[in-house]
Amino acid sequence: MAGIQPEVWPTPEERKQAEEQLLQPKEGFFHCAIAGLAGSGKSSLINAFRGLRNGSKSSLVAPTGVTETTVQITAYPDPATEPPRNRFVWYDVPGAGTINIKGWQYFNSQGLFVFDLIIVVVDNRFSEQDLIILQHCERYKIPSFIVRSKANQNIINTMNQDFDWEGSDDERDFNEIYLSAREKVVSQTRANYRENLREGGLDPSKPVYIVSCDALVALVQGEMKKLKKANQLIDEPQMVLKCLEAVKARMS
Template sequence: MLFKAKVDKTFLLVIVLLVPRTSSGSRSHGDSDGFFENIKDIFENGGAVAVKLFVDKELNEWKDVRINLAVLGTSGTGKSSFINTVLGLTADDEGSAAVGVKETTENISEYPHPQYPNLVLWDLPGVGTPNFNRENYSKKVNLYRFDYFIFMTSDRFRDDDVWLAKQVNALGKLFYFVRNKVGQDIRNNKYDHPKSHSDAAVLDDIRHNCEHNLQKLNLDRKIQIYLTDLHEPEKYDFEKLMDQVISDAPEYKKEAIILSMTHLTNTLIDRKKEILSERIHYMSLLSGLTGAIPVPILDSAVDIGILTEEAMFYRAQLGLRDEMLEAFAEKSQMTIEQLTNNLDLQSRIIGLSAKGLVSYFTKKGMKKASTFTSAKFIKYLLPLFGNAVSGAASYAMTSWCLQDLLDVMVQDAIKINEYKMHWNN
């Protein structure tokens, strides 16, 4: 009983002293005081096991939130390229949508995200075919199940597209009009008018033409046209479209769609950082639970395991996995070493293993030693070397380490994204 009382007291110290009272980490709990009281009640009623189950649920709940994005348009408009770009795939990858195949979509095809299968893109047949006419389309396709609709064209929006948009609007569903292949239009105009050509003028003409054709909708809201070229997704309006899709998401789906998107924009990087920062409090609670119960040897392994697992999640979320960087380096006609050096990618020097993290944070700590007294610094470094310490110290050390890892990776993601924008312009 005395040991249990000591453990309870130590863990409650973690909650009282270290769980932020005024942070965004309260997530869906409203105010942070409510979050604090909730954790305290869970611990008092069910102990450390109950808290761990609660934290696991909070961290992974987004994976069960399904997002269905429907893509419509006639053959040749670039639907498959759009689907693959959103999913972070090429036409050669398993599970991608076929590109360059001359066919008319006659069936409903679904493409789940390879890493986050809760995000599903659907290639829908157009209206006007014998199997999918205006009379039976809504029922056969079941329009109610989709969260978003992307209407795609590479010339003009047809009457059937306009009709379907009205049906979607009547259901209260979100929809966006995408005029694809504008890069091809710009190149053609430049070839035809070498003296008078202007990229901006061509884009303005395309936008005005789309707006004119869509006036038939007679909706009481402004229709936004997004100009894209999926061969160059960093140019034109593709990233603006993705940012708008996220902004329009209902609150209960917003976290899921932010974490499921892998084609990064600067706005998406910022939003991912906000959510990943919130996760730090939860991961540190898990580390605090470990630190609060002094189990020799296991104490260090659990802390390092938490750091490694979460750092790998950051790396995937921010487009820094080895295969992602290798593909980008090849596209940029560089080796992975050249890419790392040219962009000064600091996350590449961090080994995501027990040995690598101990080495990294030891060096990091030496550089920051001036901000700590010697005794205090040694106390914070102890969890990495297998010493049993209090839950409070374990929470503090885990928070500091995870925030450092996140900051480094966010900066690298921004460097890569800015390079992409500069390279494509």
């Protein structure tokens, strides 16, 4: 893995330039970048944090899907009208493989040091780029979260693959199998990421938030009744709380 170059820090001019270029609007806002590999679910997560569903007709929605790869850092102000949510600006950060910069240069060349919070959306395992971003966050003392999205998809896949689930119409069967599959996905994901973090030289106890965009949208919109079962929530409430705590800490 390409190592971190500890002597490389942005000059005050470079910092100013990156702030000018990336942050919009600037003063009094909380700038939260969402990074991760192509297809990990970054744009969907940004929509969900802003209470928007993928494919909604709103002009505010970030494009998602296999052909909608984000190629440059794009700002999405939160459409909320009440503080603190209306102070959030979400940034969609293109992943490695999307742009042609590898290794330790990625963080500085993309100007990621200007953000107040960086969320890394990981797929099945951490990529080299994910680890580099997390290492740099520690170095720059930028709060960082790890998110594993698409939990609902994982749970359904696990129901189909590992449990004797053949689309039974009996709702009790569905609930029981759903809960078992969910438990399996959550425990395996946590164990897997602990190991990945250890291998990457990071704190293995760093939390990983396991979420689904559907559940997050419902939570943000305050429409929990739309989630047929409360057990569709996993780490979404905790993740939102941590974001709000990070804003408070940064702005105080």
